[in-house]
Amino acid sequence: MSSSVEAAEAKGPQIRRTGTGGRIRFGIYVALSLAALAWSFSGLEVSGERILKGLPQVGQIVRQMFLPPNWAYFPKVAQEMVVSLQIAALGTAIAAVLALPFGVLAARNLTRLAGLPFAGKVLLNMIRTFPELILALMFIRALGPGPFAGVLAVGFHSIGMIGKLYAERIETVDKAALEALAASGASPIEVFRYGVVPEVLPDFLSFALYRFDLNVRAATVLGLVGAGGVGTLIQFQIGRDWPSVGMILLGIIVTVGLVDFVSAKLRARLA
């Protein structure tokens, strides 16, 4: 008892010292953040005058878009929205499959060679750094505009995202169950098939569904650069026919909301 009290007393001054140090460091961080913020303002021609002048115009555009939207445009929006959903679905499916070898490669617990998972992780990080829009522009250049370029853009980017999730899930598989399989004479590939696959597969499906969710949002925007889907209509109508843009936005909001809801429900069942 007394020894623990002594220990706490001995630590007391230390605790206070790190406290003071912490406060000083906190002050420095706040000052740095404020400086960075001020610097950002200086470069971007932000002025109160412009905001005051611009705001009423924003209100004007919003009124034109939604009071009322161009309901007659609905069939066209629905038709292109389906294309966006198809881009997201096909892109996600391709990525969910192609990410499998990357995920296995990048998982640290399946191999004794440290270099392989490292290389896999670097590769996945590199894939992930390409934004979908840049990829879409590249694929449009190479393959011509249209939904197929969108599918490839979504698919390529998603490999990086899904592959990383796969690898991390594989790394949390219970080692003890794998040891039991190895102890019964199973070969490494059988240990993977019977110890890893059944544990991770439901979660892999869950990751793919979540990614589909995000890819629907991405696919609606990709049309802006010519990669097909509902974004094509935005590009066509923006600044020209605001009520139609309002209809498109409504379509996107409702669709994304629905996909989000259904995906969350399905994922809950996979847990």
Next chain:
Amino acid sequence: MEDPVIVFEDVTMRYPNGHVALEEVSLSFGRGEFVVVVGLSGAGKSTLIRCVNRLVTPTEGRVIVDGTEMTGLGDAALRRARARIGMIFQNYNLVRRSSVLRNVLAGRLAYLPTWRTLLGLFPRADIELALRSLERVGILEKAYQRADTLSGGQQQRVAIARALAQQPSILLADEPVASLDPPTAHQVMRDLKRLSREENLTTLVNLHFIDMAQEYADRIVGLRAGEVVFDGPASGVTEKTFEEIYGRRIRPDDLRGTAAVAAEADVPDVETPPVAV
């Protein structure tokens, strides 16, 4: 002893961090022997039984199982040798999201061609063997449930069924009842003992409960700091023997409680009653 099934010859295990888990251990075990290995945690019990199926490869000495020197085997030969050695663990080590039947069928993997196992095409005979194994540990009706829906005792019986499905000649059990309440612990020990008798299995069980060791073992091996400090029939063992093995006085938590006392208790985690050893 006629034709020992497991032989340890001057086995030393030194882990890369310098810890010596086993020091020049020489032992041999005959067909059908039910051996309990006792010792404090860290005494080398786990390393000892893991040397039998070479989950741990000793740094020096030889381990010979059924006439095969385990210490020198290549990957394929090691898998064939492991097929005949069943193993049970403290935490059951089942694949949680797989069905009970699938977990038991895993005991057949080493006997089947890889193309079959990868496709999941188990021959009817293997499925029947797996179901019979479940029947023998009394949980056939759980065959199609997910493994993680079962209680600890049931999961350990699935693990025993998995070992049985291997049709082994040797059974290893690493602290098989340490995570179970006393009645379930005795149930599992009785199952192990019965199956060991029925199949004439050479069985090595690590335990740190001295009352259970006395109740179930034919022979007791005591380890302290990686060395064999006792080896003899269970009938000749007293509390004094255990105090020599452990190098200290026996404490209440060295006892699991007898089956009778445990069965009377309604609460699984009763304080272990004092037991005259």
